[in-house]
Amino acid sequence: MNDIKSGETGPEVAIRTRELNLWYGTFQALFDVDLDIRQGIITSMIGPSGCGKSTFLRSVNRINDRLGYVRMTGSIDVLGQNIVEPGVEIVQVRKQVGMVFQRPNPLPISIRDNVLFGYRLHTPRGDYRKSDEDSVVEKALREVLLWDQVKDRLDSKATALSLEEQQKLCIARLLPVKPGVLLMDEPCSALDPRGTEAVEELIWELRGEYTILIVTHNMAQARRASDECIFMLMGKVVEHTDTGDMFVTPQHQETADYIEGRYG
């Protein structure tokens, strides 16, 4: 049951799902998920291992499509378009919905080419100007607070960067194609506490410009780094509310049990 109710949030909803069900073969992983994820804020998704957080995230940019045995029913509207309708181009979905993974996964090419990779792929040939490249690279790296560290070594291999820098780069390379939504699946889990703090600070900087949905096991992170929080259990949404309220006055016993560490 949701506490932030469908239909109440008006046009500023970035991701809206209705009766979203998903099966891996015969195993049902998501049950009637109705969510309204607001535009321009950070929403965290928490819940015990296996409750369907990553499955939900992967549905919103249709990575699950790669698996032949996944079946979905219901709708997922991203910025007003139902992305699971027949005929929707996955390339367009991926352009609007960027994804950041647990382990930073830069390509084994230069820092500069990493930033330009998606931009080259997604910019129509007639609109692409080589003379724009420098400013595109600088803008994206500045946005992720990495420019000063890397501006003198843009041609170095991205894989030689620290994990924190790699993760920032993986966020930077999404930005030139102007995604409305950034999905982050435990983006700090491979980082040390200092790297975690730096990436959290960055995510907070991006707030407003982008709609950010972040899956995390780290409740302290959800608490300090999100505006709204969704608690899931066994494929269902139990509670979706203001983060402060969820941690202080959870409305459901299951939420309270999880927050107090009574689930694995």
Ligand SMILES: Nc1ncnc2c1ncn2[C@@H]1O[C@H](COP(=O)(O)OP(=O)(O)OP(=O)(O)O)[C@@H](O)[C@H]1O
């Ligand atoms: N590719 C897959 N094929 C079959 N079953 C899967 C697949 N991916 C996930 N599942 C199953 O779907 C359920 C939800 O998994 P999911 O990874 O979405 O949970 P999660 O909440 O993100 O877990 P974690 O916090 O451990 O990452 C689990 O029972 C999992 O075993």
